[in-house]
Amino acid sequence: MKIKGVIFDVGQTLSNQLDKDRLVERNKKYYSYVYEEMIQRGFSTTFPSLSSHSNGEFVEDLNVLNLGTRAEKNISTEVLKEYRMSEQTLDILIRYEEAAGTGVTKQNVYDEAISQLDSIYAGTNALDEGVYELWPDTKSTLEELRRRGYILGLASNTAHPVKHEHMLARLGITPLIDHFAVSSYIGVRKPNPEMVRILLTKMGLTANEVIVVGDLLDRDILMGNAAGVRTVWINAIPYSLQQNLKRIREGDAKYMPTAGIVCLAQLIPTIQYLDEGGHRDQIRVGYYFPHLRKKLETGKQGAFVSGPKITYLPVELRAPIENLGKFDVIVHKVTDLLLSESSEDQEAIRGLQDYLSRNPDALLLDPLEGLQYSNNRKAFADKWTEFLFEGIRVRVPELYTQDNAKFPCIVKTETACQVKKSHDMIIVHNPDSLQEALQNFNTQCIIQEWVPHSAIFKVYILGNFFQASPQKIVDAGNSTFSFNSAKMPENLPVNSSDNLNICVIQELNKRLKEITGLGMISYDLGVQSDSGDYVVIDFNYFPGYYTVDNYKDVMDEYILEKYREFKKEA
Structure with a gap:
């Protein structure tokens, strides 16, 4: 139906x-207000022991009870009735009376006390509901x-x-x-x-x-x-996340969803998919994106939504993936996790590797081995071999040392992601400014040839599909110039020409995929002003594909194509 x-x-x-870490602090402030309200409303008449307890004592006692209650609610699936703040507060008051032996019982005061406490908790004067935002x-x-x-x-x-x-x-x-x-x-x-x-x-x-x-x-x-x-x-x-990981590890079907999304933009097409009922001969794809930005990008582009040929489900790597079902393909973006020293991130990588060992019939897109070239700029430059095709030389920028640098040149981190300032670039014009630029980074850097360019493109690749999008042009100028490649200055001009030799681009794409083993990639391509060389300036894994209008269909086709190849080779 x-x-x-x-x-x-x-x-x-x-x-x-946004401020879960301030929850206890906010609650205590509100409990202090509740105490003052009870005193002003004459609660000491019904609860004579209240006045012998300070505001601070009450706040601490209610906070301990509330935290314990929240912990029990989070741990147990058997807490099926709500324990309201008014009821928790009354229990603290009754505890005081029992300790003092006044004879006040919960049964005797319940109705009137709860009515009064509900009135206090209905007040908004001291209310701090926390810092929340809607998803975009x-x-x-x-x-x-x-x-x-x-x-x-x-x-x-x-x-x-x-x-x-x-x-x-x-x-x-x-x-x-x-x-x-x-x-x-x-x-x-x-x-x-x-x-x-x-x-x-x-x-x-x-x-x-x-x-x-x-x-x-x-x-x-x-x-x-x-x-x-x-x-x-x-x-x-x-x-x-810990609750979800726990339930996935248990593997009980009662916790398993009918469908999964990573953002609300995917919900309506998912409803449409569920309305269609089952489809035959689908492949099942699990996908893992650790960062919210990638999840929101995905939904905005309408991608990774189940359809007639593929059913998608987000997975977690720190719990057995197979407990969420059998998957034919796992798609990931774990570039940052590979470089992270966090024990949780390392656990996630081990979880993925262990899953692949247990499930050799599952295809990983893309292979982890190739990420060394997207994660490390020097590794990619060392791996690349320049070539001449249809009269155009295709190369990467030359790498310098501090001793043999030719000016102008550009300084950037050797690691292309995860590390601080990985998107920061500094163009320098002399040895002194080079020394100063190197001191600006606290990690290993590369000194790269500055390529004066008449045009620059972001080339997106998804399997056999590619698209070249004109980008902003940067001029070296005559003085030190710093910029962030992820947030280019607004006043920079954009290519006025999109005249690229498509045959050369196709050959370049082919070699990139062969060298790295990756199929979901992008690179920045500069057209050198004087020589006309095509220069691969930077290389990325699983980019945003912002300018690819039919991204969902292209991604679906890439996954299907790679899975067909995988099964054929098996």
Whole structure:
């Protein structure tokens, strides 16, 4: 049956929390306000022991209880009812009375105390809901879903609903959602499937007409699966990566989603795919992008969305990939991870390598061995052999030492990514400025020939596909000039000519792929002003493909082509 409604999680699904590290500090400040409100409202009459405890003692006691409660909620999938802040506060007050032996019992004061505490927690004077932002594609996705007639619901766990509502309103989410199920108001919390059933009733839909979208496998996905609805896992920046890794390692089907995305821009085409039902002879592709920017790029370009020939699912490398299903192909961008000294990043690389050892019938795109050439500028320059084709010389810039440098020249880091200032470039004109430029970097550098150019292009390659896009031209000038290649100055001119010898480019692309073993690459190509040489200035793995209009289709075809070759050779 066609999907008619979508139930969303909030945190890390529609919004991104930017200050999780300040959560305890913010909560303590608010608990202090709660204490002062209780004193002013005469709580000491009902709870005589309250006045013998300072504001600081109360804040610390409530904070310890709340942190323990949150930890239990995060660890266990059996906590199915909400423990509201009003209830937590009352339990602290009753604890004080029991310790003092005053005879005040929870049963005797519950209704009136909870009513008063709810009133305090409904106040917004001291409210600090934290620093949240919508994902760049949240609002446009919600608006488009509404335009298409989908009924939208929201399922959220929160012990402090007013703070939650305040945050939703400030972000502009509230008017875009038709129906709400907030744990503090309905009593149950995720992963309790009753939350979905409540929303289904409000939405007037059946389980097979709705999907649940969320970031946590043991909350959102488990809840949806238990309620009998289809589930979509959004793996952008999960609220707890450790929770997700734990559930993937367990390998229990109840945590496994129907489909997966890395950003909301992929949701509507994923819904369309689910509406189509199954397809025969698909290949299954897992993909791993460690950085949010790459995930958002991918969604904006409509890529890595399941279709008739390929079904896609984001994976994690620090848990057994096969626990998310059997994959024919794994696509990755782990360039930074290979260079990282982080134990977690090294664990991810080992996880990928171990998976390939256990699954020799799975194709990795692209092979890790080739990344040495995209990660290290000197390694690529040393590997390259210049050639002459149709009268045009194709080469890389000459590398200098400090002793034999010819001016002007350009200084950049030897490592092309991960290290600090890897995109910083400094053009220098004399030995003194060269020495100064080298001191600007705290890592190994290369000194490269400056190639005066009449034109420069970014050449994108995806298998047999390529596209050359004109880029900004940099003039060496007469004095030291620094720039960031990822954020070129706005005032630089762009090529006015796109006159490249296509046959030479095709030969160059062929040799690049043969040398590196990589097929998802780009390079900066300068056309030298005086000689007309084609000079490969910089080389990158798995670029953004921003100017490739049909990127999704080209990527799909590349994966299919490489998989056919792989199976033929097997």
